[in-house]
Amino acid sequence: MLEDAFYADLYQRHAPGLFAYVYRQTASREDAEDIVLDVFLTALQQPSFATFDEQKQVAWLWTITRNKVVDRFRRSARQQHVPIDQLADSLYEDDELSPEREHLKREEYTQLHRAIKALPEEQQEVLQLRFGCGLRCTEIAPVLDKSEGAVRMLLYRTIQTLRDIYASAGKGSRTNQGKAKSDERT
């Protein structure tokens, strides 16, 4: 019972980050799943693992993960995983939306798309890890092999860049709200 809860908890805490890391390295979902499974099974079969303190467990998981990635892909150059290809483009295709609203929304969304695509690769990656994988900065750090502070700064700058693009599109929140209201009355 305790053991089950222990591994469930361990998995919840660390699998998202480990998987993001492996997937980034391998660019193959199936391979990444195999490797992460392998890591946790290794932990399961390591009798002393559960006795480690948490810091050591984390370090151990990451070491094993990195080793397994290297083992498996020693010879293949790192393949690029382009996160942007996964971006949803079917958004707002709800045919219930009125044409004007749909148009507005689509325009804004296309803009976001374009803006993300124009970002440096590293910024695209941090967005993907934050919004696609749901990782926090401290969890993103080992994935990108950066310090937590550097990740914070990177994410902050990326968000600011996107924010400025939104702002420069002349859609300040207040004017936009006013606009939406007047639209409603038409």
Added chain:
Amino acid sequence: MKEPEQHFSPESIDQQTERFFGELPAQESRLIADLYQAYMPDAEEHSRSLQRIWNRFAQVQESQSRPGSAHLSTKGARDINAHAGHPGAPVPGSFRQPPQPLPRRSRRSLWRGLSGGMAVAVVLLIVLSWVLLTHTFPKGSPHTTLGASLTLDGGPHLNQNIVFLVKSSESGQYLATISFDTYDGHTWHNAAVSSSQLLANKRTTSEGSPVHLVTQQITVVNPSGEQQPYIIGAGQIASVDQPTTLLIDKTTGSLLAVLRNNDRPLATGDHYTVQSYVSSADVAMLRSIPLPVDAPSFTYDPAHPDLLPPPTWYDPNILNANLQLPKNLNPKIKQLAESITAGYSTMYDKAEALESYLRDHYTYNVNVSLPPGQEGISWFLFNSGHQGFCNYFATAMAIMARAVGIPARVVAGYTSGKYDTKQHEWLIHGFDAHLWTQVYFAGYGWVNFEPSASFSPFTRPLVTNGTNILPSRP
């Protein structure tokens, strides 16, 4: 009312990029919401992978564990992972629930008369299920849950602010945002949702009768932080003074929630008038309705299209959806429900017995912590020290009711709040966010129950004289 002042900063960037942080200016909030939507396909893939890995891991783990040990907890742990992120971190919505495929045609028996089509973006569903869940499960300690999955920092509903002012034609009405029919052992969601448009001031069809209309004027004071602009109403929403989108359970035709047709979240000063159907059923009427197992059956005969089902007939779709139970539910839950209800003959009295049992034997406490790997209701009923908060009470009643064959669901929303005698309006605070239970009575529709200890139970007349009652549905 003042706008939130926070701007992005490296120190707070984690919280600020959480889904429902709620303290950013509108434009910044919208950017974050758009980013989550943009990365939704990624998030889905990510969560499916994590789920697959865990399933494989749990298989190995189970095969290695000694026979008879930890069976339930293994299952529970697996479920948690299907629906939870690591504590304290936001997780992609789909980490809980893969998106449902959305057929282009929907069955809308009750909604034929409504204008509009039926498409719903998958994204809407996912975003919605997130909103719902974050809404439904107020913030607990990181490991709490029924909602380990829903542990979001800065739970938007439990703040001390006034979120709505409500002028109501009838006092003491709870305000519903959305109902849920499917419980998987950790989270509530709706299995299949379609949408439909409702024009301003047009009526939906009541799902039960007799009902009466309650009219409410709602003013948004401090937006609750929900990304979805729910229209709140005293019961099944009948009409709104502006165009809205109805979210309808695809299999049962039940109205689940109503969203304002506007891309932005509710904002301070937003105002609308909403009418809701509220059940006028008295206790005598409800006592006359049999349990589904004792109810007459009915088969539609094309040769006799005018032949209507008997009044106490239950639509099998409604039963399927609202008698659903999670797999591997602790059998003790059913045993307990049976022992509580055994002494009562009518469905109404059985439901009331479950309600009273929870109210009388459990203590309301928001500071509870569900140990990881446990199914919430089993834990709440047997291992919590008899304490929990509304999510546990409402879910426990719904699940125990289902276990003894009573169709039930949970509803998220707000309690009636506090009455301001000077302004003659109800003040709804963030901390009034609530979850309660409804039971489906053939013909009468959904009827509220309040299993949470320390909350006032719903009052129902023993018998009514039939005034102020709308005619039965056609």
